[in-house]
Amino acid sequence: MATLTIIDTFGFLFRNFYALPPLKSKKGIPTGMITGFMNFIVSLGRDFPTDYVVFTLDSKEKETFRKEIYKDYKANRPEAPEDLKTQLPIAIDLIKEMGFKMLESPGFESDDLIASLATVASENGIKVKIVSHDKDMYQLIDDDKIVIFDPIKKIEINEEECFKKFGVHPKDFRDFQALVGDSSDNIPGVRGIGVKTAAKLINQYHTLENIYAHIDEIKGAVKKRLLEGRENAFLSRKLVTLKTDLFDSINLEEFKYPEINPVLKVADKLIDLDIKSIVDRVKKDGLFIKTKEPESKNIEFDAVLLDNEKELFETIDKIGDKIVAFDTETDSIENPNIVGFSFCFEEKRAYYVPINHNYLGVEKQIPQDAALKAIEKILQKKVIGHNLKFDFKMLRKYGINTPIPFADTMILAWITDPDSAVGLDSVAKRYLNHENIKFREIVGKNQNFSNIDLITAAKYAAEDAFITLKLYEKLKEKIWDEVKWDLENIEWPFINLLIDMENEGIKVDIEYLEKLEIKISQKLQNLTQEIYNLAGNEFNIKSPKQLGYILFEVLKLPAKRKTKTGYSTDEKVLNSLKNAHPIIEKLLEYRKLDKLFSTYIIPLKERAKKDKNHKIYTNFLQTGTATGRLSSKNPNLQNIPTSTEINIRNAFIAEKLFVSLDYSQIELRLLAHFSQDPELVKAFLENSDIHQKTADIIGTTRSIAKSINFGLIYGMGPKKLSETINISMKEAKEFIKRYFDSFPTVKNFLEKTKAEARERGYVETLFKRRRFFDFAAANARNIAAFEREAVNTIFQGSAADIIKKAMIDIKNYNPKVKMILQIHDELIFEIENEKEAKEYKKIMENVVKLNVPLKVGISFGKRWGELK
Template identity: 35%
Template sequence: MKLLCIDGNSIMNRAFYGIRILTNSKGICTNALTGFMNIYLKEIEEVHPDCVAVAFDLKAPTFRHKANASYKANRKGMPDELAQQMPLIKKLLGLLGIKTVECEGYEADDILGTLSKAASDSGNECYILTGDRDSFQLVSERVTVRLAGTKETKIYTPDRIMEEYGVSPRQMIEVKALMGDTSDNISGVKGIGEKTALNLIQQAGTVENLYSDLDKFTITKGNRAKLEAGHDDAIDSHFLAEICLEAPVEKDTAAYKLTAPDAAEAKAFLTELEMLRLMERLKLTGADSKSADAGEETKIKLKDLPKYETGLPLNDDAIAQMTEGKKSAFIFDGNKLQVFFEDKAYSIAFGDWDFDGIVLKYFESPCEKTAFEGKKAHRFAFDNGTRLNGLTFCCDLAGYLLNSQAGEYTVENLCLTYKVTYRSDMGDFADVCSLLPLAENLKLQLEQTEMLKLFNDVEMPLCEVLASMEHYGVRADTNGIREFGKWLKKDIEALTKQIYDLAGGEFNIASPKQLGEVLFEKLGLPAKKKTKSGYSTNAEVLEELADKHPIVRLVLEYRTLTKLSSTYVDGLLKEVESDGRVHSVFKQTETRTGRISSTEPNMQNIPVRKEIGRNMRKFFVAGEGCTLLDADYSQIELRVLAAVCGDENMRKTFEEGTDIHAMTASQVFGIPADMVLPEMRSAAKAVNFGIIYGIGAFSLSKDIGVSVAEAKQYIKNYLDNFPKVSQFMDKTVEDGIKNGYVTTIFGRRRYIPELSATNKVMQAFGKRAAMNAPIQGAAADIIKIAMVKVYQRLKEEKLDARLILQVHDELIIEVTPEDKDKASAVLKEEMENAVKLAVPMEVSVGEGESWYLAKG
């Protein structure tokens, strides 16, 4: 048999420091758990053990501590973020059928030593997985140490120990007795390092032999004096360094055989921790689910639940039964439709007779519908000239609203999270058979968190709006894009030649390694610390070097142009469909703040801060016989801030239509508004928006090119002049710490577990997120509300106009000339009146044949 012995503390420690801090929405850290399981699963695939034992230390003192009070006395306590994960990994391992071993008075190393000896003595193979070299002394013909590293696991056999150290595995004890171990506070012989210790043991074999006659060995006068003075320390250190092979633990290897996991409990536990990807990797499927009854968790056996008929063909007769007042649930992915109605599950797949016709008949049917990813159904209906009727609930949208941290939403995960029995016994129809009870529970959760109105009035109708936008898309000027690409290519070639001339030769400009060598070795520019992979040449580093050598500015420009070429020329051309339009996919459950995102292409990321990036707008044009209307909120986040914090100065500025940035500059620099220079206004603008994002003096100084002291003074002046902003931010952070989340004025929650972290960097991130979330989240809510209202109004007034794009705080409509003025009025009116705040919303509307011209 093969036994895999894992040093639990060592691997958890390595995982904790190897992966950035991860938390779930409740603030529970999971990075060490994630890293441990990643390492474990990799080892299982490589070793294929029959038995696994994971050894852990206990807090109680061991026989070494009792013998020597200084043993490990210099060790810092375990970080709270790691300590809270130790009981979690033990519980998880138990649920997965993996044995954990602890023994009072002994360390994990002693357990590994005992189990490895017992396995070897009984003719079995043992593999020790650890991050420490202490276990090298345990290596033998039947015991292999697998040393976990950041990139690879190193395999240590007796031959490798001899090759690297020139001693046998057991002699590693003798070496440590002489050289000591600062991490364990084992003194060794003062002044004897690893190189000398290895040399001495290679000669003497053991510490005892060495001290039996120091004259027999080749030892310098200085080292001899050190050895003589440190004799007692060497003996004590030998005792502390030697791993015990007889700890009182179960020694029968067979006792550590892997057993079947408790899949239901493991799924519930991982769902609670929000470690859903790990759950998928562990293939925890087909088990009983957990449910909640009157507040108490009880196991519900699937065999006790009512059985449904599944796999029935969806046809006209089945759809005819789905009349008004009756409930159904469906899942549609474009190629297959599954419908649950009463106690039956129906399906139809692409290629079946009249697939499109049957799907559309169901979508048009009057029954009430619950869905998962309902936007796909809306899109299919629009693409086929009809509409989806009766959709009242989308479980994925509810899951997102309840916890935007999750990042991934599936029917099974939501069932586990919200204690709904997942009908895995229904096989391929498990998801659709679980939707109706899941929807009921999610609706209850939305009520309890006071987000049901936000769900019903904003997220659900927005689902249809986004599908409509995807359906219509926006026309692309492909010839213009190609010409722009040719122009970019010429500029890139010219830049490349200039860079080569300044570098004194050709190299791969896109290679950070080669660029680093040119900048920091060949040209001698000041470099930051060199890592194993080479010099850092990221944008931040290059910006700091921009005034040191002309090549740096050229490299930055080269990167800008090559990204435009690859992403927004080549990439955009690939997304143009046969109708000549780009049909971007708008995502409603992607961001933590509530903002809409898009892909294929990502319209939100078009680089418009530079003129060359803004030119990309020229290639999004109106359809034949139409024009584009572009409406943009003016400084929406600052207006939200003014409204929610109640600062009279800020409110007055917006009410009077004064330039907020000029006014801020006047306050920050202490000068009259008519004396504010353009660079002062720019600095004030950076302060205005920086405050929303919790910017610090260091970051602000880099953004506007002033000293940290000046930036600190700017922020102080700002907060002195707008005291209620500071009060609001402080109160928001306090509420976030107390509740674990912050909310927008519309009730949208963002959970911020980082606020409860002891790690100062994480805490600082949590505070910035808490300050920003109510502002950015409210801005996201407002644009969503406006989209819904504009969409509905255009339909009500039967205008030949359609909403086709949303980019940040901007809405774009394609409209015929006849309805242009009416549509423009609707757009401005609905956006400015989407919500009533203490300050007015201001919207400017432009028009043109392209997005560029409409933007003005």
């Protein structure tokens, strides 16, 4: 499918202006926005290929049809900064000189041109990508025919992403906007109706007309606000509705991507503006810029439905010593049951075995007992899969002992490119240019896979196994060439280790949580009344809009900053106002308690009640972070607060005894190891207090030294340090200078790491696992971020590798070990006796030999909160 990219010119340039540093040429001309824009043009040709491009502009006439409807439309727009005004005409000239088509129409805004172009193009079978940050664009999204494209995050925003972000579908977006309004365009909406309430109303009633037709079903304050704001709601919908009929047809040839590299057409002008690096990069890459992503040429194969038991086992016997890709189909993601399985070991054929499909007239299937025996037989082969942890964990329910797999393509994809999506559909598109059948295309609403007919199911499921085998063949070449990481001894056995941890779970004291619930509920009630008294009004404390009104309109506190939806009332703003009014301290306390209540206490209690043993089971993600650290979700048990005042961790209890084994200052020890700084190495060899030693050397307190020690590993600059420890920028700069003067080897190592990352395009952890960075395509802001992440990966990534290997070594030492949790540098076990824990401590301290010793702290307790 051909692609048209439509760029909201002013909106995009404005975004670049505020996103990038204020660069200037030697002649003093501001160039930050232009640099960001030209980087986008380079990436448009290389990373985001397109057949057609058009830039849309707002009408030069100030009186648009929306102004006629509502004279205050966009009346609150501030004057553009001078540096922005200087760069805009330069950017417009560059667009013209590069040969791109620009469109404007008297009386209409850029958004209307975009809507009309997108409508005509999509009706003619052209895929449309809209480059804009304007919320109005969400009403145009049409499945994957019209999408919003974010060039920074490199993602397409489709219907699914729209719903994730706003809670409504694109077809309902105009009516949703009509309720919430838009402060940036001065669109009133309905006062007091926030995003969540609007989404709930829209999902139930879909249109304003239907909402007001059923107004008597709506109760309380919401009904009152809707009735009071009726006129504004319908006015707002008129204002946000985009014109889609400005063109009867379009001549796409006018928008054709330039055949000659557009950047070279303006090279002299860019060099004059001192934006030479972009020109150099384009010249180095050559004149050719691919203008189109290759059409998805789906790889052809035969999907075979195996519903005969004899044929099934005969087919498995043919696998022999070949690699076999394996995948299961289930009836749900949480607590799944098997519906069928697929496998592939041949060049052009894959198989699907139906087991538990359930619909009227379902055809012959393989009995479950026979199917499970067949799976056990397959698992004795060189089995690979994509996210085998899910499949293996589900199979454990059926008494199947899962082996160490031969490979997992999800992990291979993550190792190769840890910053990109690792789902099978994404990886297949990226490496094979193959579009998988989408799950949502075959499974309808309120259905699961067991309701799908066998022929359709076979095509979908067999494709997963077939593509997994193709991906393995593709990815193994990249892995062996680029990533020197011990997959066989660490990543593959780690899959089963994580399943053991997840299945073990951790017991919860429900009665303890219920007492906390009562205690915090009472505190929140008291705080609510105190806040009302201090405000002189009752209002929704959780509504940023209403809170902003109380703080900055009623109480007249100094407003720090405004967002598109009103005054900012985030934690940073509230902390800056601590001494301005007694209400602030109460609000901060309210937010802290409310978060504990709604994020932890209630959800944890409800989860624990659902399990007969009152246990909670988390899900560990092996591919959840770019540095290699494990992450946890559903629920995230790595994020349970450590507060002792409201001690949520004490709700987690051991049936016997907990032990915590925690690597002490592992990242600082790695800093000493890598930099070989004499002072740091000496301090760790002598078992000194490293923070106190640093404090003594640079002449400050231990707490400040600690912030500096850890902060520099993560690329903390003077601004962040000043905010963290509440000192001036001048003092922060002085402390950092003193630190690097005292530890010059550390500074040299950090600078060398950044330089090597830029030169090679990657960094390596202690165990030679690589992380890649696209410095060539980065703007100034991204380069700085890449450098910080490169340094961070060396330390955090190496620490992640070390603890991963320690977990494997402990599991090998004692296969029956009850490993409960991993929280980055800490492991928590449930043990029989303290002697057992001391063996694990020894293993952790000897997992790798550094030029400074690894140290592990140890503590015991019956409750998690008792562990030090």
